[in-house]
Amino acid sequence: MSDAHPLIQVKNLDLYFGSFHALKDVSVDFHAGELVGLVGDNGAGKTTLIRVLCGIHKPSKGEVYFDGELVTEFHPKLAIDQGIETIQQSVGLCDNLSIARNFYLGREPMKKIVGIPFLDFKQMRSMSTKVIRAFGLRDNVSADDEVERLSGGERQSVKIGRAVEFKNRVVIMDEPTNHLSVREREHVNELAVQLKEQGLLVIYITHDIFQVHKLADRVVIMENGEKIEDASTDSMTAEQLEEVIRQGGRLVEKMGS
Numbered sequence: 373m374s375d376a377h378p379l380i381q382v383k384n385l386d387l388y389f390g391s392f393h394a395l396k397d398v399s400v401d402f403h404a405g406e407l408v409g410l411v412g413d414n415g416a417g418k419t420t421l422i423r424v425l426c427g428i429h430k431p432s433k434g435e436v437y438f439d440g441e442l443v444t445e446f447h448p449k450l451a452i453d454q455g456i457e458t459i460q461q462s463v464g465l466c467d468n469l470s471i472a473r474n475f476y477l478g479r480e481p482m483k484k485i486v487g488i489p490f491l492d493f494k495q496m497r498s499m500s501t502k503v504i505r506a507f508g509l510r511d512n513v514s515a516d517d518e519v520e521r522l523s524g525g526e527r528q529s530v531k532i533g534r535a536v537e538f539k540n541r542v543v544i545m546d547e548p549t550n551h552l553s554v555r556e557r558e559h560v561n562e563l564a565v566q567l568k569e570q571g572l573l574v575i576y577i578t579h580d581i582f583q584v585h586k587l588a589d590r591v592v593i594m595e596n597g598e599k600i601e602d603a604s605t606d607s608m609t610a611e612q613l614e615e616v617i618r619q620g621g622r623l624v625e626k627m628g629s
C-alpha cells in the first residue's frame with residue numbers, strides 16, 4: 373500500500389483559531405483501501421484535522437493533496453464533489469423524511485413528464501430498498517418509512533450505504549458506534565471493513581483504541597494538536613498505543629531518543 377501514492381496527503385499543516393494553535397505541523401498520508409484509526413484525548417485536534425479534509429476549515433499553513441493534486445480551495449461542496457463523505461452520529465439524516473428521500477438528500481434523481489421535471493420517486497424507492505437490504509436493515513423496514521423509526525445502527529447503515537452507492541472515495545466516520553448496542557456496533561464496524569475492502573479510504577475517529585485496533589490497518593494518535601504516533605496495528609498492540617495516549621507523547625519521545 374505504501375508504494376502507491378497517497379489518496380490524501382497532509383503536509384506540515386498548522387491551523388490557528390485566533391491565537392489558539394489547534395493543529396501543529398501535522399503531516400500524515402492516507403491511502404485508498406486503508407482503514408486508519410484517528411485517536412486521541414478530548415481536544416486533541418482530531419475533528420479539526422478532518423474538518424480541513426472536509427473543506428470546513430482552511431489551514432493557516434501547510435498543504436493538502438488529494439489524489440496527488442494540491443488542494444487550493446477549502447469548501448465543503450468541493451470535498452463532497454471529490455467523494456469525501458463524513459458520517460457522524462447525530463447529523464446527516466432528516467428524521468421526518470423517508471429513508472428513500474434521505475438516501476438521495478441533495479442528489480435527487482429527476483424525470484421529465486411533458487417536459488416538466490419531477491422527483492423520480494420510483495427510482496429513489498427501488499435504489500434505497502436495494503441498499504437497505506444489502507446493508508442489513510430489518511425486513512419490516514420499508515424505504516417509505518420515516519428515518520425517525522430507525523435504530524441508531526440502522527441510521528448509520530443508511531449513511532454508509534449512501535456513501536457506497538454514490539461512489540465516495542473517502543468515508544470519515546466520526547465516533548460511528550457511540551450509543552449503539554453491542555450487535556449494532558459490530559454491524560457498523562463490519563461495514564467499515566467492507567468499505568475499505570471495496571477500495572475506499574476509511575478514517576475512523578474514536579476514543580476506543582481497543583475497538584479500532586481490531587479494525588484498522590494503522591492508528592494515528594493526536595495530542596494537543598500534534599501527531600504523536602502513526603503506527604501500523606501489526607507493529608504495536610492496543611495496550612502499547614493506549615500507553616502512548618496515556619503518556620501524551622512522552623513515551624514516543626523517549627523511544628525516539
Ligand SMILES: Nc1ncnc2c1ncn2[C@@H]1O[C@H](COP(=O)(O)OP(=O)(O)OP(=O)(O)O)[C@@H](O)[C@H]1O
Nearest residue numbers: 389392394412413414415416417418419420421594
Ligand atoms: N471553531 C473553533 N474555534 C475555536 N477553537 C476551536 C474550534 N474548533 C475546535 N477548537 C479547539 O481546538 C481544539 C481541538 O478540538 P477538536 O474538536 O479538533 O478536538 P478532538 O480531538 O476532536 O476532541 P473530541 O474528542 O473531544 O471531539 C480544542 O481545544 C477546541 O476547543
